[in-house]
Amino acid sequence: MSNKKRVAVLGAGKMGLGIAQLFATQGHEVKVIYVYDDKTRYDAREVIRGNLEVLAENEALTKEEIPAILNRVSFVDEPEEIADFADIVFECIVEKLEVKQEYFARMDRIFPESTILATNTSAISITEIAEKSVHKERIIGTHYWNPAYLIPLVEVIRTKYVSDAVVQATYDLLAEAGKKPVIVKKDVPGFLANRMQHALFREALSIIEQDIAEPQDVDDAIKYGFGMRLGICAPVEVMDMGGLDLTYNIHEYLFPHIESSKEPSRLLTDNIKEGNLGFKTGKGLMTWSKEDVAKANKELTEGLIKVARALGRL
Numbered sequence: 009m010s011n012k013k014r015v016a017v018l019g020a021g022k023m024g025l026g027i028a029q030l031f032a033t034q035g036h037e038v039k040v041i042y043v044y045d046d047k048t049r050y051d052a053r054e055v056i057r058g059n060l061e062v063l064a065e066n067e068a069l070t071k072e073e074i075p076a077i078l079n080r081v082s083f084v085d086e087p088e089e090i091a092d093f094a095d096i097v098f099e100c101i102v103e104k105l106e107v108k109q110e111y112f113a114r115m116d117r118i119f120p121e122s123t124i125l126a127t128n129t130s131a132i133s134i135t136e137i138a139e140k141s142v143h144k145e146r147i148i149g150t151h152y153w154n155p156a157y158l159i160p161l162v163e164v165i166r167t168k169y170v171s172d173a174v175v176q177a178t179y180d181l182l183a184e185a186g187k188k189p190v191i192v193k194k195d196v197p198g199f200l201a202n203r204m205q206h207a208l209f210r211e212a213l214s215i216i217e218q219d220i221a222e223p224q225d226v227d228d229a230i231k232y233g234f235g236m237r238l239g240i241c242a243p244v245e246v247m248d249m250g251g252l253d254l255t256y257n258i259h260e261y262l263f264p265h266i267e268s269s270k271e272p273s274r275l276l277t278d279n280i281k282e283g284n285l286g287f288k289t290g291k292g293l294m295t296w297s298k299e300d301v302a303k304a305n306k307e308l309t310e311g312l313i314k315v316a317r318a319l320g321r322l
Contacts, residue, residue, distance in 0.1 A: 012036045013181055016094035018087065018111065020046035023128055024100035026156030029056045032080040033069070033157065034185045039090050040083050043101050047085070053078060059157065066313045068322055087118050096124040096181065098150060105132050109140045116141035124174055126150040130202060135167040135195045144169035148178055149192070151199055158312045160188035160321050163199050188321075204243075214267035216293065217275045223293045239319055 015031045017024045017040045028038045040052065057078060064071045084090055087097075097115060101107065108127060115125050125147045127137055134149035141147060149165030162182050166175060175191070182189040192200045212226050221229070237246075247255045279285075279292060286292030287301045296304075316322035 013095040014093050015039075016041060016087075016090055016097040017100060018097055018115070019043050019100035020052045020083070021100060023152060023154060023156055024098070025052055025055050026059070026154065027098050027100065027128070027152060028081050029059055029077070030157040030187075031185060032056075032077045033060075033073075036080065036185075038081045039093060040081060041087055041090070042083060042085050047083075052083060053081065056081060059155070062309055063157075063313065066310055068313050068317070087115055091118045092120075094119060094123050096126060096178070099125070099127045099129075103129060103131060105136060108132065108137045112137055112147060113140040116143050116147075121146065124148065124178055126178060128152055130199075131197070133195055133197075134165050135169065138167060138169055145171040146174050148174055149195070149199070150178060150182070151201075153201070155309065155312070158309070158316060158322075160186070160316070161201065162187045162189045163192050163201060164189045165192040165195055165199055167195050210269065210273065211267050213273040213275050214269075217273060239315065 012035050015028075015036045015038045017028045017038065020028075020040050020042055024040060028040050032038045042052075046052065057074065060069065060074045060077060061071075063069050064074065097119065099108065099111060099115075101111060108129065112125060112127070119125070121143055123146065125141075127134055127147070127149055128151060129137065129149065130151055134147065138144040138147040144167070147167065148170050149163065149167070151163040151165065153159035153161050164175060164179055164182070179189045179191065190200060196203075198206065208230075212230075215221055215226055216223055241249065275293070283289060284291045287296055287304075290296055290298075313322065
């Protein structure tokens with residue numbers, strides 16, 4: 009008998025299907041619960057098939073493996089249909105607190121107390137999401153990064169209610185599935201990685217606003233500079249490697265000149281007012297044709313495969 013956990017995913021959007029694909033690829037039986045218009049927006053199974061074919065084209069798996077992976081994924085319309093199935097449910101629905109609270113309270117009533125209920129929210133307090141549920145100790149945060157089947161990181165976020173057993177079981181499941189889970193000890197805004205990522209975004213926007221560099225050069229400075237190093241040697245190790253005294257001297261001189269605003273950048277708000285939203289409108293901080301968008305998306309997926317393989321993470 010297989011000891012693989014039975015996995016359910018609430019929501020068939022990009023993240024939900026990515027998580028479903030991840031676990032199906034690792035041999036788990038997966039059931040995806042449709043919400044809202046998921047069922048009619050696109051063919052969810054074909055989305056997964058397309059992702060798998062890209063992986064096969066880049067030799068991350070074989071074409072012969074694809075049918076078996078797809079056969080491990082099935083779809084249902086309501087959580088009640090799989091009440092006796094799931095060992096863990098990953099929620100991937102709209103980022104609205106009230107909606108998440110209602111779904112978690114509903115799932116808390118439906119699933120046995122042994123079923124772990126995990127949210128993939130990237131912004132909302134997991135503790136708040138659990139507030140309307142009775143068994144708060146089994147509700148936890150598991151923040152994946154897009155695409156979920158390629159980026160190893162999953163932030164496992166504790167709440168003030170969650171049990172140590174649920175944290176450990178969730179961590180172990182993710183590690184066994186080939187992910188790199190990290191424990192976030194406090195349920196704070198932005199959790200762990202987004203706090204660091206958006207601190208970088210804030211400084212990037214400030215540099216553009218101050219006309220220190222053009223948007224493309226800002227990106228290139230990261231892509232061709234310290235960004236290449238980050239996957240191997242990240243900030244804490246870099247500081248220790250160079251010496252904390254050196255880091256202190258740099259910070260003492262540099263920090264007064266770094267952006268510290270607590271409000272979103274005016275560059276963002278002005279572009280939004282003008283309808284410049286990025287890929288979806290063809291213009292944001294830079295201009296994007298349909299061909300540019302398609303190329304960027306393709307290069308992201310294929311580039312991540314190459315990086316993961318080079319670093320031994322695929």
